[in-house]
Amino acid sequence: MEDTFLFVVLTLDAMLRVATPLILCAMAGLFSERSGIVDISLEGKMLVAAFTSATVAALTGSPWLALFAGVSMATMMSLIHGFACITHNGNQVVSGVAINIIASGLTAVLGNAWFHRGGQTPSLPSEARFMPIELPFAEAAGSIPIIGTIYKEMISGHNGLVYVAIAMVLITWWVIYRTRFGLRLRAVGENPQAVDTAGISVAWLRYRAVLICGLLTGIAGTYLAIAQNASFVRDMTAGQGYIALAALIFGKWKPWHALGACLMFGLLDAVAIRMQGVSVQLIGEMPVQLIQTMPYILTVVLLAGFIGKAIAPKAIGIPYVKER
Amino acid sequence: MSDMISDTATQDGLAGESPTNHLALAIELKNINKSFGAVRANKNVNLPVVAGTIHGIVGENGAGKSTLMSILYGFYEADRGEVFIAGNKVRIDSSKAAIKAGIGMVHQHFMLVDTFTVLENIMLGAESSPLISNSAIEATSILEHLADNYGLHVRLSAITGTLPVGEQQRVEILKALYRRARILILDEPTGVLTPSETDQLFEVLKALKNEGVTILLITHKLREIMAITDCVSVMRHGEMIAHRKTSETSKEELAELMVGRKVFDSLNRPAEKIGPASVVVENLTVLSSQNVPLVDNISFQVRAGEIVGIAGVSGNGQSELLDVLNGIRPVDQGRIVINGREITPDHPFDPAEARTLKIAHVPEDRHRMGLVTKFDARESIILGYQRLTRYNPGMLLDQQVVNDECNRLMALFDVRPHQPEIKSANMSGGNQQKLILAREIDKAPTELFVGQPTRGVDIGAIEFIHEQLLDLRDTGCAILMVSVELDEIMQLSDRIIVMFEGRIVADMAREEADIKTLGLMMANAHDTTDADHGAQATSSAGES
Numbered sequence: 001m002e003d004t005f006l007f008v009v010l011t012l013d014a015m016l017r018v019a020t021p022l023i024l025c026a027m028a029g030l031f032s033e034r035s036g037i038v039d040i041s042l043e044g045k046m047l048v049a050a051f052t053s054a055t056v057a058a059l060t061g062s063p064w065l066a067l068f069a070g071v072s073m074a075t076m077m078s079l080i081h082g083f084a085c086i087t088h089n090g091n092q093v094v095s096g097v098a099i100n101i102i103a104s105g106l107t108a109v110l111g112n113a114w115f116h117r118g119g120q121t122p123s124l125p126s127e128a129r130f131m132p133i134e135l136p137f138a139e140a141a142g143s144i145p146i147i148g149t150i151y152k153e154m155i156s157g158h159n160g161l162v163y164v165a166i167a168m169v170l171i172t173w174w175v176i177y178r179t180r181f182g183l184r185l186r187a188v189g190e191n192p193q194a195v196d197t198a199g200i201s202v203a204w205l206r207y208r209a210v211l212i213c214g215l216l217t218g219i220a221g222t223y224l225a226i227a228q229n230a231s232f233v234r235d236m237t238a239g240q241g242y243i244a245l246a247a248l249i250f251g252k253w254k255p256w257h258a259l260g261a262c263l264m265f266g267l268l269d270a271v272a273i274r275m276q277g278v279s280v281q282l283i284g285e286m287p288v289q290l291i292q293t294m295p296y297i298l299t300v301v302l303l304a305g306f307i308g309k310a311i312a313p314k315a316i317g318i319p320y321v322k323e324r
Numbered sequence: 325m326s327d328m329i330s331d332t333a334t335q336d337g338l339a340g341e342s343p344t345n346h347l348a349l350a351i352e353l354k355n356i357n358k359s360f361g362a363v364r365a366n367k368n369v370n371l372p373v374v375a376g377t378i379h380g381i382v383g384e385n386g387a388g389k390s391t392l393m394s395i396l397y398g399f400y401e402a403d404r405g406e407v408f409i410a411g412n413k414v415r416i417d418s419s420k421a422a423i424k425a426g427i428g429m430v431h432q433h434f435m436l437v438d439t440f441t442v443l444e445n446i447m448l449g450a451e452s453s454p455l456i457s458n459s460a461i462e463a464t465s466i467l468e469h470l471a472d473n474y475g476l477h478v479r480l481s482a483i484t485g486t487l488p489v490g491e492q493q494r495v496e497i498l499k500a501l502y503r504r505a506r507i508l509i510l511d512e513p514t515g516v517l518t519p520s521e522t523d524q525l526f527e528v529l530k531a532l533k534n535e536g537v538t539i540l541l542i543t544h545k546l547r548e549i550m551a552i553t554d555c556v557s558v559m560r561h562g563e564m565i566a567h568r569k570t571s572e573t574s575k576e577e578l579a580e581l582m583v584g585r586k587v588f589d590s591l592n593r594p595a596e597k598i599g600p601a602s603v604v605v606e607n608l609t610v611l612s613s614q615n616v617p618l619v620d621n622i623s624f625q626v627r628a629g630e631i632v633g634i635a636g637v638s639g640n641g642q643s644e645l646l647d648v649l650n651g652i653r654p655v656d657q658g659r660i661v662i663n664g665r666e667i668t669p670d671h672p673f674d675p676a677e678a679r680t681l682k683i684a685h686v687p688e689d690r691h692r693m694g695l696v697t698k699f700d701a702r703e704s705i706i707l708g709y710q711r712l713t714r715y716n717p718g719m720l721l722d723q724q725v726v727n728d729e730c731n732r733l734m735a736l737f738d739v740r741p742h743q744p745e746i747k748s749a750n751m752s753g754g755n756q757q758k759l760i761l762a763r764e765i766d767k768a769p770t771e772l773f774v775g776q777p778t779r780g781v782d783i784g785a786i787e788f789i790h791e792q793l794l795d796l797r798d799t800g801c802a803i804l805m806v807s808v809e810l811d812e813i814m815q816l817s818d819r820i821i822v823m824f825e826g827r828i829v830a831d832m833a834r835e836e837a838d839i840k841t842l843g844l845m846m847a848n849a850h851d852t853t854d855a856d857h858g859a860q861a862t863s864s865a866g867e868s
Contacts, residue, residue, distance in 0.1 A: 180451040180459065187437045187448050194435040197397075198449025198499075199420030314438070322399065 006149070011270050013154045016162055017228065018273075019266025021046065021220040021237075023165040025244030026251065026258040027172045028216035034176065034253060035209035036189040036315040037085055040096035041077065042217055043241025044103030049074040049221025051107035054121040054232035055114070057128040057225075066128070066226050071218030077103070078214025079207075086206045089319030100241075108234050119234030121225075130227040132157050161223040166259075168216065173255040185209055189313030192320040202320045217241075239296075246299045252310045268294045349411065350375035350507055350538035351396070356405035358391055365391040366402070367562045373507075373555075375410070378529060378539040380549040380570070383559035384582055384782040385753055389542050390432075392559070393509050396540075397429045398422040409507070423450075428500020429509040434492050438485030442478050443467070446499050463502065470501050474531045490521035497528065508532065509540045514548060518637045519810070519843030526552050544783075546575045547811075558582055583784050593794055595818045599628030602802040603649070603771055607658035610644045610826075618644040620826035621658070628770070631793065631803040633817030633834075635810060637846050641826035642775070642806040643688055649773050649804065650685040651678040662771060679708060681771075684764035686757075688775030688806065694760045697749035701739070702730045704748050705763050737762035738788065754785030761789060765796050772796060775806045790816060810839050810846075824848045 025042045032039040053070030057063055077099055084090040111119040138156035141148040176182040184205055188195045192202045224240075225232045243265055251258030272291035279285050351373040358366040366388045373379045383389045395402045398416040407414055409425045416422050422429070436445050443460055446467065451459035464480060471477050478487070478494050487495070493513060500508055510529075514522045529539055529552060541553060549556050550570060558565045558581040566581050580586055603626040610619035619641040626632045634642050647653040649660065651667075651674045660667040663681050667673050678685070687693035695704045706715055706726055715721055715729070730744040737758045739751075748756060757777070764772065777793065778786040793816060797803050807813050813820055820837050822830040822845040830845050 178456055180454045180456060183444060183448060183451065183456055187440065187444075190437045190439055191435065194437055194445075195449065197399075197419050197429065197431065197435045199418065199423045200449045 005146070006153070007274070009150055009153045011267070011274050013157075014270035014273060015263060015266040016154070016158060016166075017266075018269045019262045020159070020162045020165045020228070021224050021240050022244045022247055022262040022265055023259060024161075024168060024216050024220035024223070025241055026248045026262050027165075027168050027255065028213040028220070029245055029248045030172060030176070030253060030255060030258060031185070031209045031216070032213040033248065033316055034189045034313055035185050035206045036192060036313055036318065036320070037082070037206055037210055038092040038096065038317045039081065039210075039213060040093060040242070040245060041081055041099035041103075042213075042244055043237050043239065044096075044100035045074040045077045045214060045217035046221040046224065046241050047100075047103040047107055047235070047237045048077055049218040050225035050236055051111060051121070051221075051232045053222040054124070054225035055111075057124050058115075058122045058231075061125075061128045063128055063130050063226055067130075067219070067222045070222035070225075071215055074218030074221060075211060075214035078210045078217070082207050082210040085319065086203050086210070089321055092317050092319075104235060107232070111232065111234065121232040124226060124230045128226065129230060130159050130161055130223070133160050133163075159223065159227045161219060161227050164219065165223075169255050169259045176255065181208075186313075189315055192315050196320070196322070206320075243295060243299065246302075249310050249312075250302055253313060265295045265298075268298065348374055349408070351540070352408040352411075353392070353396070354406040354408070356392065356395060356407075357403045358395060358400060359403055364562050366395070366405075369405070369559075369562075369564045371557055371564060372567075373538060373540060375538050376533060376536045377554040378533055378541060378552055380541045380543065380553035380556040381559060382542075382544060382546065382549055382556060382578055382582055384544070384784075385780055386782075387559040387582070388562040389559050390511060391562075393429070393511060393540070393542060396422065397427060397509060423503050423505070426504065426506040427509065428497075428503060428505025428507065430493065430496040430500065430511065430513060432511040432513075432515065434489075434496050436484050436492060436495060438483075440484055441480065442482050442484055442487070442495050442498075443480040445484050445495055446480075446502050450503050466502060467498060470498060473535070474501070474528055476501075476528060488521075489516045490518070490524065493517070493521075493525065494528070501532075506536070507538045507540070509542070511542045512544070513541070514543065514545060516638070518847040519840075520847045522548070546578050549578065550575055560584060579783060583782070585784075593798075595630045595797060597800070598630050598818070599800060601625040602628045602663060603804065604661040605649075605658070606660070608645075608648065608655065608660060609657035610641070610648055610653060611656045618826050619648070622823075622826075622828045623658075624821055624828060624831060626771070626802040626804050628802045629797060629800045630818040631797050631805055631816050632819045632821060633813040634804065634806045634821045634823055635813045635842055635846060636806075636808070636823035638808050640823045640846075642823055644826075645823075646685075646688065646773055646775050646804075646806055650683065650687075651675045675708070676711075679767075682767070682769050684767060684769035684772045686760055686764055686772065686774040686777060688779070690753075690756055690760055695748045695756060698747065700745050700747050701734065701751075701759060702726050702744045704759055705730045705733055705744075707763070709763070709767065733762040733766055734759070736766070737792070752782065753780035754782045754789075757781050757789060758785060761792055765792060768799070769796075769801055772801055772803045774803065776809075777805060777807065778809070778812060810842055813842070814839060822846055 025046060029039050029042050049070035052073040053066035056069040057066035081095050081099055084095040085092045108119045111121060115121055135156035138152045142152035176186065184195060184200055188202055188205045195205065196202050224236060229236070244262065247261035247265060248258050250261035268291070272288060272294065275286045275291055276288050277285065349372050351371065353369060353371040356366050356369040369388070369392055381389050391400065394400050396407065396416065398418045398421050401417050407416055414425050416425060437448070443463060447459050447463050452462045453459045467480060476494050476498055478491050478498065484492060484495060497508070513525060517525060533539060543549060553570045555567065556570050556573065556578065557567045558578060560582060605625070606623050607621050608619055608623070609617055609621050612618050634645070636642055644653060648655055654672050655667055655669050657669065662683060665673065665681055691697055696707065699707070706729070709715070715726055727744055734742050734744065739755050739758045739762065751759070774793070777789055781789065793803060805816060814834065814837065817834050820832055820834055820842065821828055822842060824846065829848060
């Protein structure tokens, strides 16, 4: 009983860790897509940010400089996406794919050229990384049954960026639904002409959305490389950008719903990690590969219509051109 | 600044009426020129609008009305020319500048976010605070004021997309007033309204006028111009042709000015020889994907040699009915018999079979269904009939035959420009429609199902199209026509059916119908004692 409880708590703890980049990316995508810009380049931007931050951390030893560099590079990529899609009315999917390909290729090539480790960056010492934070009274609370255990094992002891990610959901919700900027952002994704005729610049609104998107993917990538791991590994994002995009769609482009979807994917991943080598009655040792494929299978199944109709922002993917 | 301007405008508007007095003009456009590539959309346009009046602008499609209004609202900038608002020269290079100058615009296609509440839509872009909640408080009190003053009542918390179009339009007007517009431009405001909604709109416009608001009304409906405007300006081919006081002109004169020649109303020719029923619809029901009936248990017949007009506000099941009759949508319940072929849920048919049954279809939305806009006229002229052996003697299309066919039909139906290689997208609406009619009528159909035959078509072409439909009818073709234009229904139909929410609420001979009653039936407000039961009463009366 005690063991099962601890197992569940530790799994949930892992879920939060694994879900963090997904949550940040989903919120990033939410800003972009709510403004009407499809962003499948979450993956690429995250990858670039991961590589940049790992490199800067390895060179300077400062995680803060690394974070700044990671965010800057991801934002740059966002601006390229924006320049192609907003200023030049390019196809948003094509631009996104291009960014993903560039990101995957460039990080591998530069990594190889600079560090000669097959695309990997040097392992970082803990000073150059973001390390877990013990919340106050975690040790003391650990002795209180259940609640204390949950606090100590699940809530406390995470990386600072994990808390940032959770806070970001609240902030996103507040910005989108409670502020003037959010109102306009939602409007521009539904009917950009209405925004234009109301005397607001469609392009500037969308650029701001894309910039926020870059900022958040930058944090996500940095988390991957210098918080969750201690170096950059080639293609280390491993499709998480796409999973975040799927979570955003399950979440019907709403912050809390998207958080739920991210946590679900995180949970599946965490279970996969936990189940490694564990022997289950009747079945024997669980094939880890099977559990690891679960998020992807689930993506396909759920997207095929199990979540009800996800209604996208109406103007999504359509460049805004004044008629004639 | 903008307040000051508009206040002067108001006072002057109330004080003097003479258009020669400079200060009394709310708007003055001088020598406006605008070209799109080689097309000169506006040529030296001058327009004086007296403050506090309702000023109509009429013209055919492509006459340059919308371009002119877009220039005034800052959507485009004029190549040359000056804009004066209340006597002051202003530069309007964006919608923002237009709003600042006190100009508000109600677009033909509403500029509303469907998923937003009414309040959010009105606030959008004119929020008084970075936080929505603060802006909402202020906006609510202002809007309550406006609603009381002008009778513009809309529930502020309603989701905009769920409101009827008449109310959405009120939201658009409120939006402009909330931005303190003293000049209101309305672009074809009545196109989507029921007759009773139109009356309500006109009440609102009169109330606004009494408060000193200057209103520019763009329309092609001359009846409305005569009913509500004080002055009217006529545009043709990008030029301002004439200015008239409404009281000193007539519908006939305006029509002539618009087209550039005398126009006759299509003759109201009664059907001569009506044959047996050639289309029989019995208890037809069509369901939406959510199983909501779009066409609800209707029965009617169309006989050879008659035109049956289906009147109704768009969106009351007429489109679905046309789709079913042409085999585009399946029958969900009931049955249809056309030329002896029975169509039921178990025996469906498709558009290809419809053509072999000699059914012709002129769809409501010619860009989506009637033509491929990127095709040239030769390709459009065989669209749907591309499998006919006369076009396909061997493996390939015979380009020469197709070309000759296109030339012949273009000449027969006076399609201009007479160039088989012209892209459909580059033809005017009237010529596109003539091309489609030529294609369909030339096959000598025994049934023709036509939706909105003259939507977006110039007055000159309307006359021609009406003639063609009447001629076809006189050859013994059974014609079912769906139209939202009551004038058209009255002019062409031998029998009139009114649809409301998928049901037939009236079925009568043309002689028994008048526009006013039809209008009420379309809004399902015919029986004033009890609107809801009235529909059923009328409906059963119509079927008996």
